[in-house]
Amino acid sequence: MTETKDTGQTEQGTVNGHWLPMDTAPKDDTEIIILFDSATVDVVRLCWWNAGEGRDFEPDPESRGWWSYTNSVTQELINTDLMQPLGWMPHPSRPNDGAGSFD
Secondary structure (H helix, E strand, C coil), X not given: CCECCCCCEECCCCECCECECHXXXXXXXXXXXXXXXXXXXXXXEEEEEEXXXXXXXXXXXXXXXEEEEECCCEEEECCCCCEEEEEEEECCCCCXXXXXXXX
């Protein structure tokens, strides 16, 4: 694991072993991992920010917010009144395909 000199951010996307603050999360349609508090239960979701300008659908200001997949295919706007985002980390690279190692 490497560490940058200026921030202490590691390749795994944490700072000194901790989740990154939500105010530093990218809001450019990049998929990231977010830790949510849902009624005191930790929930981890693969999410992206939608600025209400559309992604796979027509522009809609009411679609502004954190989105995630449900059941692998359905897109869902996260209700942040029920699930509070606590921190984030970058989405890791996929492991090598096939029977090879995960190096």
